Structure formats: structure tokens, C-alpha cells
Amino acid sequence: MSVLKVPVSSNDHIQGDEHALVTLVEYGDYECPHCGRAYYIVKALQKHYGPQLRFVFRNFPLTQIHPLAEPAAEAAEFAGTHKRFWEMHDGIYENQDRLSVRILSEMAERLGLTAERLRDALADHEFEPRIGKDFQGGVRSGVNGTPTFFINDVRHDGLYEFKDLVSAIDARMLQLKPDVA
């Protein structure tokens, strides 16, 4: 059984309540089409569970097969320093089929960020160390591809269609609070 070696902390990008019953951590790659599909599944899960589910996204770019995965991750981190991480994250996945460095700049501008600053950050790989840290923590936790999900620190090994994740999350909730389910 693979477990999350790096606990969720304030350094993470987190959506949802700290006291949520279940925390879903995704290690994802912005150019990976499977992650692109999983993006919509996570949205549906968040809607389904509401405040009972907390979601955390960590970077796991497979740079050798996805040349835009790293710049996209860096752009999202750049937006994150301006408290706009999730808008950028969502924008990237929603435009995954036409992703380019230009699109990343355009999205930054639309969020009121300076495209030039983003260009500099990309050129200097300003956010590479942070992304590398996510990646290494993922490797140590048994991330074996993208997307990899952890449900309350335990790696989810099954399929990740909506119904598969719901049954895994429900099972976890039932263990924690038998009276809720």
C-alpha cells in the first residue's frame, strides 16, 4: 500500500474546508490528456460532496513526453504567487487541446497578471524548484503516472472515473463516520 509521504500543508494548493472528512490529493500533469479528463471528474466530485471533500493539486509534469507540462505548471505557480492559482489551473485544463506558451501568457493577462513577468519567470525557471519538490515527494509516495490520486493519504489504485472515485471516497467516509453514510 502506497501512502502519501508529504503531508498536506499550507504550502499546498488547497480547495475546500480544512475540516473536510476526506482529502483528495491529485498529482497531475497539465499536458496529460488523462489528467485533462480527470479535471472534470474532480469538479463533479467537488459538487457531489460539497464541504465534505477537500482537494489538493500537486505537480507531476512528465517533461520528456509533454514539453508544455513544465511551463504550464510554472505558469500556474506564478499565478499562485498572486493568489490566482486555481483560475490558472482551471484555465489550463479547459484549454488543454490548444495549449501553448502564448495561451499561458494570454490567460495570465486575462487574470490581471503581467505577461512579461510570466515570461521572465518561465525564462528563469523561477518556479522549477517548487515543482521539483512536488515531483520528488510524489515519487517517494509511489506516484506511478498521471493522474495519481490519494484519498486521505492512501494511493487510489483503481480506475478514476467518477463512479470509481465516489465508491472509494464513500468507503473511506464510512470507515471514519459510519453514521454519516
Added chain:
Amino acid sequence: MARILAPGTQAPDFTLNVTPDQKLSLHELQGKPIILAFYPADWSPVCGDQMALYNEILPEFQKYEAELLGISVDGAWCHAAFAKDRHLHFPLLADFEPKGAVAKKYGAYRKEDGFAERALFVIDRNGKIFWSYCSPVAVNPGADGILQALEDLTLQRNNNERVESSSFVK
């Protein structure tokens, strides 16, 4: 699931094609830790496929001076195309003729399927198996086990050196 060779066993030597016109023998790499990763087939349909993952983690393996070898029953031409497509920076060995012979030696051949298990071996500098793991064939085993084994191997080596140097003092 096949019964793979256990830690403590001497790793069986082999010579296999690493490109259509080049061969590689296990003993050529002796003196370095070796990661031997058997896998079912090239061209698995997911992005996070095992070899692509190891390709990304290569710098971590290199910190331990370890050499990574991928090995499947695919032919050398197939491996060449796969490695080029995925930008792989480590050798893929063709356990092609007789098919799966090396996988069989390591107890990592799935006779019913005609391909190798997802079996991992970390071999120490003296050619002995230090750690091995066989994952269910549908589950990509990731790299955490390999990294832990490399770390333990380094720790053991440092301890041995310490014991040796302290005995010199006496």
C-alpha cells in the same frame, strides 16, 4: 503471479540486444548498482507508463550511481521506435529470442500471456540481488520501492566501510 528471484540470490548473467546491432551483458555493469525493470510490453496506452516515469526519475537514480535497464520481450527495432517516441534516456533490452529466456531465469515470465511480469530487481555492486518486487501486472509499481532499496544499499555500504575502517584501526 510468477515467483521471482529473492534477495540474496546471485543475479543470473545475460547478454541481450540493446539496439538492433549492439549487445549488452549484465556483467559489463558490475561495480554499480543496477535496476532491472521487467515490464510487459512497449506502447502501453497511458501517459504515466512505467518507462516514461522512470525516464523522468533518472536523475534520482543517478544520484545513487545506479544504472537502469528496461527489459521486455519486444524486439530491438520495436524498442528503438518506442524509446525514440518517448525520449527515453536509458537502455531497453530485447528479451526476444528465445522469447522471454531472461525473464524466465528471473522467475518473471508470464507463460500464459507470453510476456514479462512487472518485476523489479535492484542488484548490488557485486551482482547479488539486493531487493526484488513483483507488482500485479495491471499496476505500475512506481519508483518508491526502487529508491528505498538504493538508499538502503548505500546505507549498508557505508556501514560496511565504517566497520572495515574501524577494524584497520585495531
